[in-house]
Amino acid sequence: MRAVYADTLIALAEKDERIVVLEADLMGAHGTRCFAERFPERTFNVGVAEADMVGIAAGLASAGLIPFAASFGTFSSRKACDAFYINAVYSRLGVKLVGSDPGISAAHNGGTHMPLEDVGIYRSFPNLVIFEPADPVSLAALLIESAGFAGSTYMRLHRKEAPRLYEPEESFALGKGKLLREGGQVALIATGVIMVNEALQAAEVLAGEGISAAVVDMHTVKPIDRELVLQQARGCGALVTCENHQAKGGLGSAVAEVIAEEGVGLLARVGVKERFGEAGTVEYLKKNFNLEAEDICAAARRVLARKEGQVPAVPAAPAG
């Protein structure tokens, strides 16, 4: 995915002289050395100084440029928060901030480097657009959308390989989710590489049980695609959100707000529940944090049972 990130920025920059790239000593990690070689005068590696990077990016934006600034998601959110708020979002300048290694994809770097709250932090910033592409095709398309958007954006970037989910000619718009699989009884609303793929697997498993599950790639968490959420909520009445992030503050909260305000549908959330990140392989962490396809299936069965009035909203505490 990082190669797509860098290649797309190069393609954008070849057509648009306003594209600039900022890094905070993670140029190698983000694969942007090739951008620096191609456009040295439009690349700034600011060293280990993420807030400074975002401030410089905002200054560049106010001078008329389109800056893409990247660091690990933990640092792009927690360290750069005030600079991003004041210099970019509050100032209505277009800074394209990137937080890489979202959630458990930080894997071996462990809890200090595992952004499980970045979307929650930024979701309350007025008019900020937050998105997380689920595959290489949507990454390239949404990056181009982001560059063309006048305001600031925050993108969660999965750096590692990701299976292609879309045909190259597929079109995308920020704020408009994608229905990847039609359903009928329950809708799995997922975001990001890991969880969209887990949701697709879960839908297969559920189909084997005779449960038809829709899968939505909700690449943009803010603004949430209300229309699509409500269409699913009204259509099947049972939703499961799937996110590689705290279950509070991100996609699950955004969907909950929409359906609670409209008074339609039931919801179960799959996400990290009141825990900090830790080190491990992605496979280990998926299991450990209950982010696997099987966890999504369990949530789907739970919400369906509620829909049919079989069990109370809160599962009973385990005996003993």
Add this chain to the structure above:
Amino acid sequence: MTENAQTAAPANLQARAREIRILTLQAMGRLGHGHVGGSMSIAELLAVLYFAQMKVDPQEPSLRERDRLILSKGHCGPALYSTLALRGFFPLEWLDTLNRGGGRLPLHCDMNKTPGVDLTTGSLGLGLSAGLGVALGNRIQGIAALTYVILGDGEINEGQIWEAAMAAVQFRAGRLVAFVDYNRMQIDGTTEEVMDLGDITGKWKSFGWHVQRVPGHDTTALNDAIDAARAETELPSVIILDTVKGKDVFFAEGLVASHHMKFDLQQAREAVERLPGGKREGEI
């Protein structure tokens, strides 16, 4: 405004600084409070920048090629607004609306509300990074404009200032000029008491900046220092201004408490009458 901005005489600049003080006191007095200390300490600097140095056009405040000022110590916005009004960016009457709900002149600078304000500030420590970005953006686009950033001395307690100080040298931002309003006072006490800046000149030198130190209420010295900073096109320049907090305001001068004070229009009038040289015909 009829003055040629590039050739205003030093005597005129002192008069401009006095006008900035008067308008600022008046606006704060109407409001009932304000950051009077830090606003008075930069009056001469603002006069020199807007009436002798900066290439700006009040009719076209967003002109791409303009010199820009980032008042990183954004709480001193009222002094900047007085300057911008005098320079013709908006009517003097706007100053009566300082910090009114729905108004154009909030206490902290907002680029989206006030013509002539080049960047939004208020959260301390952010302006130098943003100013560096502006300078680099101009360089990329072949624009030779200057970017000026005014920092408070307390403000440079913020670590991000020093991140930007390193980056400005690394990127050879020769058209970036910073000022430190060294009035030696911050909210909770003197800078020595709260967070000693030590060898402030040496600190900036060690970061690789072109450094000057001047008496901050001397318009001739300020003008010469800015000329010298502009002549330095390879390295970023910093000018450390030895200033007096609350300068020339009898109830504020030299007081730590002047950072933010409550005072009314009557007290503002008295302060104007007691400015050096006394009250003049037609003032306030």
